[in-house]
Amino acid sequence: MTDADLTIDDEIVARARIHAREVCREYDLEIDREALEWEVSTRARRRAGACRWNRSREVATIVLTRQAYERYEWETFAGVVRHELVHAWEFQRFGESGHGTRFREQATRLEAPRHCETFSEPRYVLRCLGSACEWSARRHRASKPVKAPDQYRCGQCGHDYEVEHAESGRTWTSASEYGGVKAALGETW
16 A cells, blocks of 8 residues: 555544554553554544444444544544543443543543534534523434424423524424425425
């Protein structure tokens, strides 16, 4: 393989592996890098990274998102790598991982963010219709609460909510209105 054959995905994995080696050395993080695999996602829209655990093989796979790599500065993306390394460390050491106390302590030690900033704009925004409530949520896919908001309630106060198609500004509060907005927007949906 020549340099001309390398892709951006190859670059992402190479930089992440180098950073992982540096982090393990600098912070004395005990990770079996031989039991660590790397992948790049071109589909993810919300998360910049993920770590999956294959219990039977005892292998952690860190999945990094190409779109986040292209949008973030390297230092921000390196924080994503450190965040996922904490998950890999937990999986290898304890067989499970989350964002609890153990994770937070290790993330703080590695200067890894607990949550990663968003790198893409949502397609939909859900907003509570209760006058005293400021709850809102961002969605990238047309999930059930997006398609049929009348079947769900605000997660904070229990009032109805509306959904906004972020690009057009069109809103709906029921499944039938969702269908109407989708039909009206046609190809711009």
